Amino acid sequence: MSDIALPDPRRAALRRALRHGGLIAGLAVVAAVVLLAVFAPLIAPHDPAAQNLTLRLIPPAWQEGGNPAYLLGTDHLGRDYLSRLIFGARVSLAVGLSVMVLSGLIGATLGFLGGYFGGRIDDLVMYVITVRLSMPGLLVALAVMSLLGGSLVTMITVLSLLFWDRYAVVTRTAVRQLRQADFVTAARVAGASHRWILWHEVRPNVMPQILVVATLEMAMAILSEASLSFLGLGIQPPTPSWGIMIAEARSFLFAKPYLVWMPGLAIFALVLAINLLGDGLRDVSQPEGRR
Amino acid sequence: MLIYLRDKLALSVLVLLTVSLIGFALLRLSGDLAASLAGENASLEEIAALRHSLGLDRSLIVQYGAWLADALRGDLGASFFTHEPVSRLFLDRIGVTATMAGLALVVALALSLPLGVIAALRPNTWIDRAISALALSGQAMPGFWLGLMLISFFGVTLRWLPISGSSTPAHFVLPVAVLALGAVPALTRLMRSGMLDVLEQDYIRTARSKGLPVTLIMLRHAMRNALLPVVSLSAVQLGALLGGSVIVETVFAIEGIGLLTYRSIQRNDFPVVQAMLVFVSVCYVALTLLADLLNAWLDPRLREA
Numbered sequence: 071m072s073d074i075a076l077p078d079p080r081r082a083a084l085r086r087a088l089r090h091g092g093l094i095a096g097l098a099v100v101a102a103v104v105l106l107a108v109f110a111p112l113i114a115p116h117d118p119a120a121q122n123l124t125l126r127l128i129p130p131a132w133q134e135g136g137n138p139a140y141l142l143g144t145d146h147l148g149r150d151y152l153s154r155l156i157f158g159a160r161v162s163l164a165v166g167l168s169v170m171v172l173s174g175l176i177g178a179t180l181g182f183l184g185g186y187f188g189g190r191i192d193d194l195v196m197y198v199i200t201v202r203l204s205m206p207g208l209l210v211a212l213a214v215m216s217l218l219g220g221s222l223v224t225m226i227t228v229l230s231l232l233f234w235d236r237y238a239v240v241t242r243t244a245v246r247q248l249r250q251a252d253f254v255t256a257a258r259v260a261g262a263s264h265r266w267i268l269w270h271e272v273r274p275n276v277m278p279q280i281l282v283v284a285t286l287e288m289a290m291a292i293l294s295e296a297s298l299s300f301l302g303l304g305i306q307p308p309t310p311s312w313g314i315m316i317a318e319a320r321s322f323l324f325a326k327p328y329l330v331w332m333p334g335l336a337i338f339a340l341v342l343a344i345n346l347l348g349d350g351l352r353d354v355s356q357p358e359g360r361r
Numbered sequence: 362m363l364i365y366l367r368d369k370l371a372l373s374v375l376v377l378l379t380v381s382l383i384g385f386a387l388l389r390l391s392g393d394l395a396a397s398l399a400g401e402n403a404s405l406e407e408i409a410a411l412r413h414s415l416g417l418d419r420s421l422i423v424q425y426g427a428w429l430a431d432a433l434r435g436d437l438g439a440s441f442f443t444h445e446p447v448s449r450l451f452l453d454r455i456g457v458t459a460t461m462a463g464l465a466l467v468v469a470l471a472l473s474l475p476l477g478v479i480a481a482l483r484p485n486t487w488i489d490r491a492i493s494a495l496a497l498s499g500q501a502m503p504g505f506w507l508g509l510m511l512i513s514f515f516g517v518t519l520r521w522l523p524i525s526g527s528s529t530p531a532h533f534v535l536p537v538a539v540l541a542l543g544a545v546p547a548l549t550r551l552m553r554s555g556m557l558d559v560l561e562q563d564y565i566r567t568a569r570s571k572g573l574p575v576t577l578i579m580l581r582h583a584m585r586n587a588l589l590p591v592v593s594l595s596a597v598q599l600g601a602l603l604g605g606s607v608i609v610e611t612v613f614a615i616e617g618i619g620l621l622t623y624r625s626i627q628r629n630d631f632p633v634v635q636a637m638l639v640f641v642s643v644c645y646v647a648l649t650l651l652a653d654l655l656n657a658w659l660d661p662r663l664r665e666a
Contacts, residue, residue, distance in 0.1 A: 200372075201379045203597075204649075206604040206641040209622065213634050214387055216626045293503055297608055300505050301623065316506060327513045334506035342501035349497065 086354045093350025099343030107159040115141070116150035118157040118310045123147070127326060142332060145318065151329070154310040155336055161299075161311040162292045162340060165226055169291035170284050172230035177237025178280055182268055184238075185245025192242075199238050207232045208294065215303045225304055229291050240283050244276040278355035285348030289341045296337050312337050369653060373646045377639075381432075384638040385425050388631055389417075415441070428635070438632035440625070447636045451618055458610070458617035461533060462602040465540035466595060473545045474591070477552025478584065484557060492553075496546035504605060508539045508612035536613045540605055544598045551594050555587035562586075589656050596648035603641050 087093055106113060128137050128144045130151075137143075142151040184195030211228050218224045248254060248271075257267045298304030299313030307314055312333040319329030395412035396403075403411075412418050416427070431438065437447035480492040515522045515535060523532050559565065560583060568578045606619030614620070618637060625633035 197376075200376050201383070204376050204380050204642045204645050205384065206600065206638065206645070208604050209607065209638055209641060210384065210387065212607065212623070213626050213638070217388065217629065289501065293501075296503050297505060300503075301608070301611065303626070313503075316509070320509065323509055323513055324517050327517075330506070330509050330513065334503060334510065337503050337506065338498075338501050341503075342498060345497045345501055349493075 083354050087350065090350045090353060092346040093354065096343040096346030096348075096350060099339060100347060103159050103340050103343070104163060106156050107163045110156045110160055114150075114153035114156045115139070116153040118149060118153040119308050121147040121149055127322070129326070130328060143328070145315070145329060146322065151332065154315060155312070155332060157310040158312045158315060158333065158336065159340070161222065161305055161309060162295065162337070164222060165229065165295040166288040166292040166344070168226040169229045169233065170288040172226065173232075173234035173287055173291075174237050174280065174284055176230065177234030177283075178241045180234070180238040181241025181243075182245055182272070185242040186249055186264070186268060186272065188246070188249070195238070195242065199235055199242075202232075202235050202238075205232075208297065211294065211298060212301065212303050215298055220298070220304045220306045222305060222309075225295060225298065229294055233287055233290055233294070236287060237280065237283050240279055241276055244279050245272055248272050248275055278351070282348050282352045282355070285344050285351065289344040289348070292337065292341055292344070365657060366654065369650055373650050377642060377646055378429075380642045381429070381635075381639050382425055384635060384642075385428065386421060388635060388638075389421055389424070432639070437636045440633055441630050442628060447632050450621060450633060451636065451640070454616055454618045454621055457615060458603065458606050458619055461537055461540060461609070461615070461617065462599060462606060464533065464537045465544065465602055466599055468537060468541035469544035469548055469598070470591075470595065472541070473548035474552055476545075477549045478556055478579070478587075480549070480553040481556030481560065481587075482579075489553075492549065496549045499542055499546040502542070504539055504543050505608050505612050507542065508535065508609060511535045511538065512612075532613075532615070536609045536615060539609050539612075540602055543605055544602065548591060548594060548598065551590055552587060555590050556583060559583045559587045589659065592655055593649070593652045596652040597645070599648055600641060600645035603644055 122144075125137075125144050127146055129135050130141065130143045133143075142155065145151055145154065180195050180198065184192040211232055214228050215224060218228070254267060254271055257271050262271075295304055295311065296313035296316075299311045300317045302317060304313060305311040307318070315333040316330055319326070319333070322329050395408050395415065395417050409418075416424060419427075428438070435448065437451075439446050440450060443450075476492050476495075480489040483489050512535065522534055523529065565578060565582055568582050569575075603619075606617055607623050608619070609615070610617045610619035611623050618640075622634060622637040624630075625637075
């Protein structure tokens, strides 16, 4: 009877995505950094750890005294700055992506439980969230990292155990609203188990909002890693992390400010791109209004 | 209202007890405090003696109970290194940090409220997008890096401002700027979305159709209601500013509680770190409680929840 073609919501979302400048720009930068990180050994012109004290503090190639073989110059130990920046992307992305996934698992699980079951369970979940929010995240991370010693694994573990709160809050609110939805009631009447309903009916509907939080958390994790490593309590040298590079360059802030500029710009560009991606995802998944 | 107040208060106390216990356990269980304090060359006997003299050989619950009993009487213990009372170390430095955090919040609100309102009044225009872009950029800027860049530009290139220490008001300009810029993006976004929500409400339409002047509608009707969530977030942000003081005070070499905490963390000065964790939590909990009460007083519907 009715042969009116209903617009496929996924295709409509894709069309909106392709027209969204910020989303495309963010995606392009993130993709570029991922490629750099994955193929770092092939792309980097030098070994990021190779020291050469006769080639210390060479300025970037376009400045006087620059050396074309060291495009962005060298640091105080004669290590190629460009190569260190490229390898530094690995640390940032490893921390960002791992924390995004792990803290997402913790936070979303709590949010699903509290939002879906309500009652006592929800009270408990809310209490856990309140306790977490009342703890100063960065301070706890600093103190624990200092005692445990900094490594990539401890960094990821500590940040994941701390920064799940936004996932929990957003998921809980979204699931709460869905709990009363007709299709959830229908599924329950039809005899579906809670687990089935959560996975097949509720999860797909809150995924877009969780994805937006995921980008925010990834950005947050990258910034936290940089801060902790800058303070000397995160990833330890000689691993090239952008935060460590800034800490090491700090004593040359007056003579060689570009050594501080460059890694900071790298962090800024990556985090901005991730935020643009998140903003774009939200616009595309919730076209009815930008909030 | 009184029942609401009592419940909120009881919850806050419970949250604080939990937070202090978790902080205590984390600090104690994350490593062997006595071993790290004794240094690399200490013998096992020396470590054991140190552990005993600091009371670290007692069970965790006993240690926590003792700490809590002392803390409730206002005794936060003494630094492992300088042996000064933690409360005096804090009192000597809290003024600097609180001044910076307070100023930063004022500056942040002075920037983000107008920006948020302007963006909400002209949604999806170039000015709204420009403000969004500014907020996004601010969010992506690592605070410590921004601090170093400001030092390099205003302190070294232009030589306008001092770059470290806290002896004159001019010393506070750069650190307050860094702290404030960290809080601006979230506050701006919240103000914008709050205003957008309020502007859709019926009473705004009524006020408009009555022909009230737009400025009056904005100030009397819209801003007041859009401010509710901003009040809550400001409380959260003030807590975050205290935490952020660790980074800013380290970069600008300011002798506040942030730098004190950083040094204490580096040398495992447990009583100081524990006190700072609890202090920031108390500030956060007290401020959110205050914001909750303020909001409940302004909006009676919230008292039911």
